[in-house]
Amino acid sequence: MTAILDMQGITKTFPGVKALSNVNLSVRKGEIHAICGENGAGKSTLMKVLSGVYPHGSYDGEILYDGKPARFRDIRDSEHAGIVIIHQELALVPLLSVAENLFLGNEVASGGVINWPLAYQKTEALLRKVGLSEAPTTKVEKLGVGKQQLVEIAKALAKNVRLLILDEPTAALQENDSQKLLDLMLELKEQGVTQIIISHKLNEIRRVADRVTVIRDGSTVSTLDRSEITEDRIIRDMVGRDMAHRYPDRTPKIGEVLMEVLNWSVMHPDQPRQVIRNVSMTVRKGEIVGIAGLMGSGRTEFAMSLFGRSYGRDIKGDVTLGGSKPDLSTVSKAIDAGLAYVTEDRKALGLILDEPILRNVSLANLEGIARRYILSRGREQQVAEGYRKAMNIRTPSVFQRVVNLSGGNQQKVVLSKWLFTEPKVLILDEPTRGIDVGAKFEIYNIMNELAGQGHGVVMISSEMPELLGMCDRIYVMNEGRIAGELTKSEASQERIMALILQDGMKGEAA
Amino acid sequence: MSTADMNKPAQPGIGAHLGSHLRENGMMLALVAIVLFFFVIVRAVQGVDFLSAQNITNLFLQNSYVIIMALGMLLVIVAGHIDLSVGSVAAFTGAVASMLLVKMQLPVLLVIPMVLVVGGLIGAAQGYWIAYWRIPSFIVTLAGMLVFRGLTLWLLGGQNIGPFERSFQSLSTGFIPDLLGADKPNFTALILVAVAAAAIVWSGVRARAREAEFGIAPEPSGFFWARNAVVVVALLFVGWKLASFRGLPNVLLIMSVLIVVYAFFTESTTTGRRIYALGGNEKAAKLSGIKTERLVFLTFVNMGVLASLAGMIVTARLNSATPKAGVGFELDVIAAVFIGGASMAGGSGRIIGVVVGALIMGVMNNGMSIMGIGIDYQQVIKGLVLLAAVIFDVYNKTKQG
Numbered sequence: 001m002t003a004i005l006d007m008q009g010i011t012k013t014f015p016g017v018k019a020l021s022n023v024n025l026s027v028r029k030g031e032i033h034a035i036c037g038e039n040g041a042g043k044s045t046l047m048k049v050l051s052g053v054y055p056h057g058s059y060d061g062e063i064l065y066d067g068k069p070a071r072f073r074d075i076r077d078s079e080h081a082g083i084v085i086i087h088q089e090l091a092l093v094p095l096l097s098v099a100e101n102l103f104l105g106n107e108v109a110s111g112g113v114i115n116w117p118l119a120y121q122k123t124e125a126l127l128r129k130v131g132l133s134e135a136p137t138t139k140v141e142k143l144g145v146g147k148q149q150l151v152e153i154a155k156a157l158a159k160n161v162r163l164l165i166l167d168e169p170t171a172a173l174q175e176n177d178s179q180k181l182l183d184l185m186l187e188l189k190e191q192g193v194t195q196i197i198i199s200h201k202l203n204e205i206r207r208v209a210d211r212v213t214v215i216r217d218g219s220t221v222s223t224l225d226r227s228e229i230t231e232d233r234i235i236r237d238m239v240g241r242d243m244a245h246r247y248p249d250r251t252p253k254i255g256e257v258l259m260e261v262l263n264w265s266v267m268h269p270d271q272p273r274q275v276i277r278n279v280s281m282t283v284r285k286g287e288i289v290g291i292a293g294l295m296g297s298g299r300t301e302f303a304m305s306l307f308g309r310s311y312g313r314d315i316k317g318d319v320t321l322g323g324s325k326p327d328l329s330t331v332s333k334a335i336d337a338g339l340a341y342v343t344e345d346r347k348a349l350g351l352i353l354d355e356p357i358l359r360n361v362s363l364a365n366l367e368g369i370a371r372r373y374i375l376s377r378g379r380e381q382q383v384a385e386g387y388r389k390a391m392n393i394r395t396p397s398v399f400q401r402v403v404n405l406s407g408g409n410q411q412k413v414v415l416s417k418w419l420f421t422e423p424k425v426l427i428l429d430e431p432t433r434g435i436d437v438g439a440k441f442e443i444y445n446i447m448n449e450l451a452g453q454g455h456g457v458v459m460i461s462s463e464m465p466e467l468l469g470m471c472d473r474i475y476v477m478n479e480g481r482i483a484g485e486l487t488k489s490e491a492s493q494e495r496i497m498a499l500i501l502q503d504g505m506k507g508e509a510a
Numbered sequence: 511m512s513t514a515d516m517n518k519p520a521q522p523g524i525g526a527h528l529g530s531h532l533r534e535n536g537m538m539l540a541l542v543a544i545v546l547f548f549f550v551i552v553r554a555v556q557g558v559d560f561l562s563a564q565n566i567t568n569l570f571l572q573n574s575y576v577i578i579m580a581l582g583m584l585l586v587i588v589a590g591h592i593d594l595s596v597g598s599v600a601a602f603t604g605a606v607a608s609m610l611l612v613k614m615q616l617p618v619l620l621v622i623p624m625v626l627v628v629g630g631l632i633g634a635a636q637g638y639w640i641a642y643w644r645i646p647s648f649i650v651t652l653a654g655m656l657v658f659r660g661l662t663l664w665l666l667g668g669q670n671i672g673p674f675e676r677s678f679q680s681l682s683t684g685f686i687p688d689l690l691g692a693d694k695p696n697f698t699a700l701i702l703v704a705v706a707a708a709a710i711v712w713s714g715v716r717a718r719a720r721e722a723e724f725g726i727a728p729e730p731s732g733f734f735w736a737r738n739a740v741v742v743v744a745l746l747f748v749g750w751k752l753a754s755f756r757g758l759p760n761v762l763l764i765m766s767v768l769i770v771v772y773a774f775f776t777e778s779t780t781t782g783r784r785i786y787a788l789g790g791n792e793k794a795a796k797l798s799g800i801k802t803e804r805l806v807f808l809t810f811v812n813m814g815v816l817a818s819l820a821g822m823i824v825t826a827r828l829n830s831a832t833p834k835a836g837v838g839f840e841l842d843v844i845a846a847v848f849i850g851g852a853s854m855a856g857g858s859g860r861i862i863g864v865v866v867g868a869l870i871m872g873v874m875n876n877g878m879s880i881m882g883i884g885i886d887y888q889q890v891i892k893g894l895v896l897l898a899a900v901i902f903d904v905y906n907k908t909k910q911g
Contacts, residue, residue: 310797332799341797349797352790354857363787364798366780373779378720417798 003064004029004163004194010049010061014406019045020059020218027163032185032195034209036202036234038463042218043198047165051085052078065163082162086152088171094141098151099123101140102158126154130184146177153184164188165196170204171295182208202231214238247469248441250448254472255285257320258456259339259425264317266305266480275301275312277480283425283456288447290471291460292496298480299460300344303427307341308334322424335364338424342414342431344460346407350414353403357395358384360402360413365421387416392442408439415446425456432466444470464493478503535737536902537851537866542740544870548877555881563755565876566748571682571827573872574761575600575820577865579839580846581772582816584864585809587847588776590789590856591640591647593813595632595654597839600821601831602658603629607822608671608831611678618677625818632658633814634807641806655840663833672830682827685757695750696757703749703758706766707742714738761823768816773861785809789856845892846871849899870895 005027012020020042027033037043048054050063052072063070065081072078075085092101099119108119123136130150140148149169156164166185170178185195185208199205205212212229214221214237221237259282266276276298283289291299304311306319308331319328326337334341343349351360361384362369369380384398391412395405402413411431418426428447432440447470451457461467467474474491476483476499483503486495545561552560559565579596586593603625610621636654639645673679688696718734729737752758776782787795788802796802820839825831850867852859871892878888 307797308799330799330801331797332801335799343797348791349793352787352794352857355786355790359783359787363795363800366783370780373781375778375780375783377778378723 002029002067003027004066005050006064006067007046007050008062008064010046010059010063012045012049012054012059018218020049022061023215023218023220025213025220026223027194027196028211030189030192030194031210032189032197032208034205034212035196035198035215036200036205036212036238037215038238041215041238043215044167045218046215047085047167047196047198050078051075051083051165079159082160083165084156084159084161084163085165086149086156086167086169088168090145090148090152092140092148092151092155095139097137097139098127098134098143099136101151102126102155104155106159122158123154126157127151129157130154131180144177146173146180149173149177149181150184153188161193163194163196165198167198168200169197170199170201178204202234205229205234206231246441246465248445248448250451252288252472253286253452255454257282258285258287258322259283260318260320261306262318262320264302264306264319265315266301266312267314269312275480276305279317279477279480279482281475281482281485283458285454285456286451287473288451288457288459288471290467290474291458291477292464292467292474293477293483294500295462297477297500299477300429301480302477303341303429303458303460306334307331307339307427310341335421335423338422339427340364340418340421340423340425341427342411342418342429344429344433346410346414350417351402351410354401356399356401357388357393357405357413358398361387361398361416361420364417368420383420384416387412387419391416391446406435406439408435408442411435411439411443412446415443419450423455425458426450427458427460429460430462431459432461432463464496467496468492476500476503534851534860534863534866537849537863537870537899538737538740541866541870541873542744544873544877548873548880552877552880558880560877560880561747561751563751565880566751567755567759569872569876570759570762570765572876573868574682574759574765575823576839576842576846576872577765577868578768578823579813579816579820579843580850580864580868581768581861582809582813583843583847584772584850584852584859584861585776585785586647586813587844587852587854588789588856588859589785589806589809590792591806591809592844593636593647593651593810594840594844595636595651595658596813596817596820596843597836597841598655598658598662599629599632599814599817599836600824600839601662601833601836602632602665603818603821604825604835605662605665605671605831605833607678607825608674609665611674612671618675621678622681622822625822626815629814629816629818629821630811631814633811633817636814637807637810640810641803647810662835666831666833668833670830670832672825672828674826674829678822679826679829680760682759682761682823684760686760686763688757695753697753699753699758700749702763703745703753707745707749710741710745711738764819764823769861769865776861781805786857789858791857842871843868845896849896851899851903853903867899 003026005025007023007025010020010023010025011018023042023046025035025046035043035046045054049059052074055073056071063072065083070081072081093104096104102123103119108115108122120136127134127136130153132147132150132154134143134147140151143151153164169181173181182204185197189195197205197209206229209229210226211223212234213223214234216238224233261282262280264276264279265274267273268275279302281289291302293299301311305315306328309315309329310331319325321337321339326333328334328337328339347353352363358380362380366375369376369383381398387393388395388398393405393409393412393416395409402410405413415431431447432443435443447457447459459467459470468491471491472488474486474496476486476496478500481503484499486499549560552558579600583593583596606628607621607625610616610624611618616624632654636650639650640647686698686702688698714734718729776785784795784800785805787798787800788805792802821836824835828835846868847859847864848854848867849870850859850863850865852864874892874895875888878891
């Protein structure tokens with residue numbers, strides 16, 4: 001079989017970070033090729049190089065497409081060549097119809113006038129291909145996430161796709177929607193569409209992929225044939241080193257109970273369903289407690305509802321924090337009570353991107369730099385300088401706007417902001433998402449230091465190795481419930497997955 | 511960049527400093543340039559002194575209410591909103607004042623606080639829907655613009671109501687009496703202006719000293735003194751002119767006090783800072799413990815109070831409440847804020863910029879009227895100036911990256 005795509009020696013650097021170093025990827029005509037790697041390994045960057053988001057010239061190395069050198073200047077160029085990428089975040093316009101979305105920018109028109117009958121006819125044919133029977137006039141917002149994903153694929157087919165790239169297509173899907181999507185991928189393969197799938201889910205990869213390329217820290221580690229694909233092998237290649245060395249050492253000094261949550265229940269903000277059901281947990285002094293669970297298991301919703309009722313309604317339950325029962329009804333009261341919450345989405349929810357570092361650091365504790373409502377800018381700068389040194393935030397000055405910082409340094413600014421509120425318990429939601437390996441290690445060190453100083457640390461993460469490496473105890477959440485609790489010695493990826501699966505069956509039986 | 515470089519506090523040179531403060535300094539220079547331009551042109555064409563004491567006094571009387579409302583509008587815009595109703599609210603509160611004064615014969619010292627409260631209530635009524643119901647401010651205040659214009663017509667029955675007793679008129683057209691006997695030049699005015707100039711320089715020097723103490727990179731000293739010299743000379747010149755005419759207008763004093771208070775509030779208080787945070791990223795501000803709804807509500811209450819103050823000043827100046835008062839004010843006020851460098855998206859903008867922006871508009875209005883330029887051309891030119899100022903901003907921002 002000949003290669004449809006050959007990426008040779010791709011190297012891409014961002015200021016201060018080498019995102020890709022000498023990556024090779026060869027995809028054969030008509031196969032489904034999986035790309036595996038940890039978050040931040042460089043998978044998405046590689047796909048952005050391929051699709052022209054990073055234009056030719058902004059990276060080193062060569063892309064051969066159909067045996068000829070390809071120099072894409074933008075996405076239009078690559079789409080013209082039949083390469084279509086479907087991102088994790090869907091790019092459909094919710095208020096437009098399915099037909100309008102399918103041909104967006106590519107309308108069925110002559111002389112600027114849309115031929116609606118023909119467009120609808122084509123839409124119906126494309127929808128049939130992906131197994132949908134919706135009317136072409138249906139608004140996209142009326143469709144569930146699974147169907148929207150299929151519409152995205154139909155949109156790619158409308159562009160005469162030859163190489164389809166799916167970036168974690170099932171991350172947000174329910175089990176049966178995922179199965180449908182994987183079936184469709186196999187069907188498209190029969191029809192001759194070459195596909196690249198980026199996925200964390202090894203069972204999916206085993207099911208659909210012909211070959212797998214594993215990427216770690218921005219380099220290609222291996223390309224495995226179907227017969228070589230085993231979970232052990234992929235994990236070994238993905239992780240690449242001894243687990244012990246990925247996480248800094250710590251001797252836990254665990255003290256008395258710092259925070260206790262009892263029977264916490266939360267309703268969805270605008271749907272009549274319960275999102276959090278009777279969750280109870282404890283956090284001790286000096287302890288790092290993990291919360292594991294799949295996407296949609298209610299981890300973030302739990303944390304945000306706890307933190308000043310930032311999520312949901314009809315919140316019930318008891319919280320004891322530092323020996324008293326504090327009022328947590330607003331964010332500022334929760335902060336006063338000694339709670340801090342580092343959000344999973346630092347850009348949208350954690351930072352004011354256009355403002356300088358020092359103003360972001362002081363944001364949650366302006367009283368700390370003020371005397372009777374009057375700010376001291378000198379004190380503000382001192383505080384920020386202090387955190388810049390302590391956290392090793394790499395920036396020429398604290399007057400730098402945070403939009404110019406790398407993800408890891410932005411996260412350190414968010415952490416500084418919350419440490420300045422002097423919290424007793426710090427809840428970190430996906431604290432290492434989207435930051436490079438070196439910065440991750442620094443964040444782990446900061447967490448260990450905080451635990452060492454007697455703070456309680458709660459870590460929510462989708463990366464199980466990280467939870468296993470960092471936490472003294474792990475709660476496993478599923479469908480808004482605590483599915484189980486594991487100590488460090490009991491915990492393993494298998495045990496966590498088993499708890500989730502068992503709980504899922506309980507839920508179905510009930 | 512090596513670590514050693516990074517641990518050193520940044521020491522920008524004059525060029526870098528100019529770059530980062532291009533906007534503010536550019537606006538000041540533009541104001542000075544426009545004033546000089548009219549001074550030369552008006553003298554050459556009309557043979558009139560543009561910077562006569564009479565005209566300087568006029569400039570302040572004509573523009574005080576725009577500046578006063580622009581202070582509140584800056585907060586509204588920084589918070590990420592807009593208020594289109596201020597012109598109508600000013601007209602309505604002016605009409606209320608005239609009813610209380612003329613029809614009900616209430617004393618001035620009672621009427622002024624009453625009308626300010628009415629303005630606050632109007633702001634609260636609009637802010638409530640915007641802050642707590644999340645109805646877009648554009649819609650709520652567009653409705654308010656129509657409602658309060660209508661209520662003004664209804665209250666006045668389509669007629670003008672006036673005249674007022676002297677004490678109310680003096681809110682706008684009065685002058686601070688000379689307490690030191692001699693009538694001309696007015697010593698009280700001279701002393702007040704000199705004190706103000708000294709205070710500006712002194713606070714600048716103190717801020718520099720404090721910045722040096724904390725290791726903040728200071729403005730290059732030559733630049734600092736040059737800028738202060740320009741400001742002081744301009745102030746003393748205006749003061750001298752005013753003193754040789756009728757003294758300081760009351761409204762100038764009200765306006766100056768408000769400018770100082772609002773500049774301090776926005777830059778040096780926790781609440782002021784929180785409004786900027788709210789405009790910069792509402793969700794992040796909320797998750798940092800900032801009561802965003804309450805702040806939005808209060809910015810509209812504040813806007814209502816300032817609009818009612820401006821309404822009374824306008825009414826006092828015209829010596830009657832008229833149904834057509836304040837038509838189009840909202841546009842002058844909003845234009846002043848954007849010329850002054852605020853961002854449409856919220857989160858940025860400074861009081862000093864807004865004041866300079868309003869003065870630029872005011873000087874152009876006044877200069878063009880003296881030159882006898884028709885209202886048609888005036889509008890075109892003002893529109894282009896607004897556009898140019900904002901293009902300048904956007905260009906700067908993209909250049910900085």
